[in-house]
Amino acid sequence: MRWCTYDANDGRGWRLGSVDTDDAITPASRFGSLLELIDATAGGIEIPLAPQDPSNDSFRIDTVRLGAPIPEPRRNVLCIGKNYRDHAAEFAGSGFDNSRSTAIPEAPIVFTKFPSAVVGPNAVVDLLPEATSCVDYEAELAVIIGKGGRDIDQASAMDHVWGYTIINDVTARDRQARHKQWLLGKTLDGFCPMGPFAVTADELDLADTVITCHVNGELRQHANTADLIFGVPELIATISAGFTLKSGDIIATGTPAGVGIGFDPPRFLRPGDEVAITIKPIGTLTNVFR
Ligand code: MG
Numbered sequence: 152m153r154w155c156t157y158d159a160n161d162g163r164g165w166r167l168g169s170v171d172t173d174d175a176i177t178p179a180s181r182f183g184s185l186l187e188l189i190d191a192t193a194g195g196i197e198i199p200l201a202p203q204d205p206s207n208d209s210f211r212i213d214t215v216r217l218g219a220p221i222p223e224p225r226r227n228v229l230c231i232g233k234n235y236r237d238h239a240a241e242f243a244g245s246g247f248d249n250s251r252s253t254a255i256p257e258a259p260i261v262f263t264k265f266p267s268a269v270v271g272p273n274a275v276v277d278l279l280p281e282a283t284s285c286v287d288y289e290a291e292l293a294v295i296i297g298k299g300g301r302d303i304d305q306a307s308a309m310d311h312v313w314g315y316t317i318i319n320d321v322t323a324r325d326r327q328a329r330h331k332q333w334l335l336g337k338t339l340d341g342f343c344p345m346g347p348f349a350v351t352a353d354e355l356d357l358a359d360t361v362i363t364c365h366v367n368g369e370l371r372q373h374a375n376t377a378d379l380i381f382g383v384p385e386l387i388a389t390i391s392a393g394f395t396l397k398s399g400d401i402i403a404t405g406t407p408a409g410v411g412i413g414f415d416p417p418r419f420l421r422p423g424d425e426v427a428i429t430i431k432p433i434g435t436l437t438n439v440f441r
Contacts, residue, residue, distance in 0.1 A: 152169060152198075152350065152351045152353075152354070153169065153170040153348045153349070153350050153434075154167060154168070154169055154170065154179075154185055154188070154220060154348060154349045154350075154351075155169075155170050155212075155217055155220065155346075155348050155349075156184070156185060156217070156218040156219065156220050156221070156222055156271075156346075157176060157212075157215040157216065157217050157218065158215060158216045158218060159214075159215045160216065165218050165222055166178060166179070166183070166184075167179040167183060167185055167187075167188060170212065171209070174211070174212045175209045175210065175211060175212065176209060176210055176211075176212055176215065177208065177209040178208060184221075185220050185221055185349060186225070186398075186399045189295065189313050189398050189399050190398050192297050192398075193297045193298040193299065193313070193398040198351075217271055217272050217347055218271040218346070219269050219270065219272075219316075219344075219345035219346050220295075220316050220345060220348060220349035221269070221295070221316075221345070221401065223266055223269070224266040224269060224399065224401055225397070225400075226266070226397070226399075226400060227264060227265055227266065228263060228264045228265075228268070228269070228318070228401045228402075228403060229261060229390060229400065229401065229402045229403070230261070230262050230263060230264060230291075230318075230337065230402070230405075231259055231260060231261060231381065231386060231402065231403065231404050231405040232256075232260035232262060232333065232405065233254075233256050233260055233380075233405065234259070234260075234380050234381055234404060234405025234406075235378055235379065235405060235406065235407040235408065236255060236378070236380060237374075237378075237408035238406055238407050238409075238410065238413070239255050239380070240254045240255075241408050241409075241410070241412070241413035242412065242413075245412040245413065245417070246412075247285075247324045247325075247328045247412050249331050255380065256380070258381075258389070259381045259385070259386055259389045261390060262333040262334060262337060263334070263337075263338070264320070264338045264342065264403075265338045267338075267340060268337075268338050268339065268341065268343035269343045269345055270341050270343065270344050270345070270438070271344070271345065271346050271347075272344070272345075272346040272347035272437060272438070273437060273438065274341070274344060275438070275439050275440070275441050276321065276342070276344065276438050276440045276441070277440075277441060278420060278421075278422060278440050278441065279339055279340070282323065282326070283324075283325055283336070283339070284325060284419070285323060285325040285417070285419050286321060286322070286419055286420045287321070287322045287323075287324050287410050287411040287412055287417075287420065288319055288321060288364060288366065288371075288410060288420060288426045289319060289320035289321070289410055290317070290319065290362050290363070290364035290406055290407070290428040291317070291318045291319070291320050291362075291403045291404055291405060291406050291428075292315060292317065292318075292360065292362060292403075292404050292430055293315060293316050293317065293318040293401050293402060293404065294312055294315060294383055294386075294387075294402040295312070295313045295314045295315060295316060295349060295399070295400075295401055296311055296312065296313060296387075296396050296397065296400040296401070296402070297312060297313030297314075297352075297398055298311050298313075298398065299311070299396050299397040299398050299400070300391060300395065300396060301391055301392075301394065301395040301396070302392060302393070303387050303388055303391040303396070304388055305384040305385055305387075306384075308383065308384035308385075308388055309352070309383070309384060311387060312352045312387075313352060313398070314349050314350050314351040314352050314354070314355075315350055315352070315354075315355050315430075316345055316346060316348065316349045316350070316401075316433060317345065317346065317428050317433050317434070317436040318343060318344070318345050318401075318403040318436075319343070319344040319345075319426060319428055319436060319438065320337065320343070320403055320406060321337075321339075321341070321343065321344065322337055322342070323335075323336040323337075323339060323342070324336065324411075324417070324419070326339075344426075344436055344438045345401075345436070346434075347433075347434045347435065347436055347437075349433075350432050350433050354432045355430075355432045355433070357376050357377075357382065357383055358376075359375060359376070359377055360375065360376040360377075360430060360431070360432070361373070361430070361431065362374050362375070362428070362429070363428070363429045364409065364426065364427070364428045364429075365426070365427045365429075366424055367425055371409040371410070372406070372407050372408065372409035372410070372428075373407075373409070374407030374408070374409075376404070378407070379404060379405065380405075383402075383404065386402055386404065387402070390402065421440070422441050423439065423440070423441070424439070424440045425437060425438070425439045425440075426440070
């Protein structure tokens with residue numbers, strides 16, 4: 152089942168709706184937000200997985216403004232670095248990787264983006280030229296945690312996955328390199344586009360899901376989640392060791408090859424560029440940069 156967060160411009164702010172195969176939205180009657188729904192699911196309440204019956208109050212998606220599925224995460228978005236072999240190699244060879252480590256990490260690299268970085272689909276993202284001149288895109292599948300927990304083992308990790316969305320892990324490469332850590336380059340305002348929808352875990356096969364990223368219509372990234380170095384169960388086990396994951400936490404699983412610094416010379420984003428990331432069961436996350 153697909154869910155969206157939308158604003159109908161009726162003064163009620165963000166609301167939750169389900170999205171059918173024709174992209175019609177049906178307002179959720181029982182939950183005010185996706186976080187409320189995820190909390191309820193994590194608490195054992197059964198949410199019907201079958202599409203709802205078409206109802207008189209469903210409406211076309213182009214009549215509302217979509218937000219990120221979770222417009223205001225309660226905590227930082229957890230992110231994984233260098234989690235596809237070909238991207239790890241292009242990053243290590245780019246001159247922007249200050250970790251001086253081997254191309255393929257021996258254990259997951261984890262960093263975070265603040266909730267204030269999150270914006271929705273179709274939001275215009277400021278390139279913030281006063282802070283950076285090297286803005287790059289990163290197409291990523293993001294996991295949304297349902298039932299929380301600590302010291303989760305790999306065998307039971309998938310029981311803690313509520314579903315998935317798409318994140319563009321927008322990165323200021325110059326800040327990432329200069330400051331010898333990743334936070335300052337990753338968490339600038341607007342640098343975490345998310346959406347357009349969230350899907351429940353049953354909708355997506357981690358063993359065979361294609362991710363693509365187009366910039367101005369040109370294919371830049373094309374990969375399959377089967378090629379993740381550290382799969383979702385291992386990521387959950389690693390992160391939750393001694394740290395309590397909570398319902399609604401988000402883990403961006405890393406980006407494949409084809410980012411701007413993979414080119415020589417690098418192809419950073421410029422004013423007017425449109426980045427469109429597609430993961431078929433979820434949809435296409437499109438943002439223009441200014
Ligand atoms: Mg990334």
